[in-house]
Amino acid sequence: MDKYKVIEVKESIFADNDKDADKLRAQLKEQGTFLLNLMSSPGSGKTTTLKAVLERIKDKINVGVMEADIDSDVDAAAIQDIGVRSIQLHTGGMCHLDADMTRQGINEFGTDNMDMVVLENVGNLVCPAEFDTGAVKNAMILSVPEGHDKPLKYPLVFTVCDILIINKIDVMPYFDFDMAKVEEYAHMRNPDLKIFPISAKTGEGVDALCDWLLEQVAEWKK
Amino acid sequence: MDKYKVIEVKESIFADNDKDADKLRAQLKEQGTFLLNLMSSPGSGKTTTLKAVLERIKDKINVGVMEADIDSDVDAAAIQDIGVRSIQLHTGGMCHLDADMTRQGINEFGTDNMDMVVLENVGNLVCPAEFDTGAVKNAMILSVPEGHDKPLKYPLVFTVCDILIINKIDVMPYFDFDMAKVEEYAHMRNPDLKIFPISAKTGEGVDALCDWLLEQVAEWKK
Numbered sequence: 452m453d454k455y456k457v458i459e460v461k462e463s464i465f466a467d468n469d470k471d472a473d474k475l476r477a478q479l480k481e482q483g484t485f486l487l488n489l490m491s492s493p494g495s496g497k498t499t500t501l502k503a504v505l506e507r508i509k510d511k512i513n514v515g516v517m518e519a520d521i522d523s524d525v526d527a528a529a530i531q532d533i534g535v536r537s538i539q540l541h542t543g544g545m546c547h548l549d550a551d552m553t554r555q556g557i558n559e560f561g562t563d564n565m566d567m568v569v570l571e572n573v574g575n576l577v578c579p580a581e582f583d584t585g586a587v588k589n590a591m592i593l594s595v596p597e598g599h600d601k602p603l604k605y606p607l608v609f610t611v612c613d614i615l616i617i618n619k620i621d622v623m624p625y626f627d628f629d630m631a632k633v634e635e636y637a638h639m640r641n642p643d644l645k646i647f648p649i650s651a652k653t654g655e656g657v658d659a660l661c662d663w664l665l666e667q668v669a670e671w672k673k
Numbered sequence: 674m675d676k677y678k679v680i681e682v683k684e685s686i687f688a689d690n691d692k693d694a695d696k697l698r699a700q701l702k703e704q705g706t707f708l709l710n711l712m713s714s715p716g717s718g719k720t721t722t723l724k725a726v727l728e729r730i731k732d733k734i735n736v737g738v739m740e741a742d743i744d745s746d747v748d749a750a751a752i753q754d755i756g757v758r759s760i761q762l763h764t765g766g767m768c769h770l771d772a773d774m775t776r777q778g779i780n781e782f783g784t785d786n787m788d789m790v791v792l793e794n795v796g797n798l799v800c801p802a803e804f805d806t807g808a809v810k811n812a813m814i815l816s817v818p819e820g821h822d823k824p825l826k827y828p829l830v831f832t833v834c835d836i837l838i839i840n841k842i843d844v845m846p847y848f849d850f851d852m853a854k855v856e857e858y859a860h861m862r863n864p865d866l867k868i869f870p871i872s873a874k875t876g877e878g879v880d881a882l883c884d885w886l887l888e889q890v891a892e893w894k895k
Contacts, residue, residue, distance in 0.1 A: 493714045493798050493827060494819025521799065523825040544829070546768065546799035574826070576715050577743065577768035577797050596818035596841065597716025603745040604796065605715060607766070619818065625844050 455527040457539040458555060468582055472550035475557070475585030485567045485671040486557070487664070488586035490608055493574030495594040496618045498526045500651040501569060505535045507661045512566035512668055517556040519548050519573050526571060536560070547578035550585040567668050576601070580608035587671055594619040595628045602636035609640035614647060616660065621650040679746055679761040680777060690804055694772035697779070697807030707789045707893040708779070709886070710808035712830055715796030717816040718840045720748045722873040723791060727757045729883045734788035734890055739778040741770050741795050748793060758785070769800035772807040789890050798823070802830035809893055816841040817850045824858035831862035836869060838882065843872040 479486050491497050501516060508514060516537040518526040527539035540556050542548065553570060560568065570586060572579040591612045593601055596619060602609045615637055630648065637644050649656035701708050713719050723738060730736060738759040740748040749761035762778050764770065775792055782790065792808060794801040811834045815823055818841060824831045837859055852870065859866050871878035
């Protein structure tokens with residue numbers, strides 16, 4: 452496999468990001484590519500979760516990853532290591548991705564007929580939630596050490612997401628994390644939010660997440 | 674103690690935030706108030722660390738806290754509970770504080786002759802680092818579960834901070850966290866960065882952090 456490509460993405464010249472995001476979604480529908488936008492705080496385990504998921508589905512569908520980071524390309528390298536095509540997007544200090552930046556990444560996959568592309572957004576619970584990237588579904592990860600009060604403090608990201616992945620459940624015994632409370636608070640923000648408790652490290656709960664993703668991909672390609 | 678006040682802070686009307694920050698620092702110097710800007714990811718333990726520090730120094734100096742959050746006032750309530758005056762700043766969706774927003778909080782303390790005010794910034798490693806709040810010193814917390822690679826991914830916040838508090842060292846055995854590596858990466862960004870490994874939960878390392886803070890306050894009031 453070739454080394455992953457690093458792209459310096461630039462902020463959109465489009466004033467209306469929402470309209471531009473709809474346009475990207477229409478393009479994705481036409482080419483049959485399901486795009487998942489994955490958001491979280493720094494260090495919640497986005498890349499480790501992705502690796503656990505990709506190991507399980509990479510032989511079933513054609514999948515690629517776009518890693519957005521302000522700097523460094525450790526994540527793209529980690530994904531490439533397990534044999535999945537990845538692209539590193541450098542945002543040059545920007546705290547989020549918009550639809551045009553996302554398109555610059557998507558178009559790099561060219562005519563590869565991707566069934567699914569995952570956009571690993573910049574680690575940040577605030578700004579990424581404000582910009583529609585053109586993704587078909589939005590997912591977020593909250594890890595156990597971050598605490599169960601996060602839906603109270605960062606309301607928007609819980610509101611715009613379709614699924615909430617609660618990662619690092621293997622360390623539950625060492626933290627004061629109340630699973631019932633986080634579910635209650637998250638559903639206050641978004642009653643339809645689907646919740647997947649997992650441990651990317653031990654693999655617990657990851658199969659259920661993969662099943663959901665494969666269903667979404669099949670649905671999108673209909 | 675009266676209930677903490679909640680202020681809806683508005684974005685600055687000043688084009689030149691750096692200049693405005695210098696102005697606020699001059700005001701703080703005149704009134705003998707040391708302002709610490711505390712930054713971190715969501716869930717790294719800013720409030721718990723503050724509580725551990727305040728319990729140890731609140732009888733030695735006159736100290737107050739400004740809690741910045743997009744929504745909720747759970748943090749201001751937690752600080753008030755231990756008998757320290759706190760003010761909740763609501764940013765209305767904003768991902769950071771600037772100098773003018775900080776001033777709106779500072780001025781709420783009125784003629785209370787504060788020796789030290791701590792600004793607990795919005796949980797975010799990206800945007801807060803870009804705006805000088807007018808603080809005398811900048812501190813950040815990185816918690817063990819977030820991983821040791823963060824200085825590679827979020828360079829600016831490590832560059833602008835004077836001290837790095839590494840929190841949750843009590844859970845080191847359960848995570849792949851390399852203390853030597855984080856020190857190496859952090860010092861690549863900022864050779865002068867002072868590092869304090871602590872556990873806000875058990876109290877380990879907190880005394881050294883308090884000593885540093887009290888020294889800074891004394892130095893500022895000279």
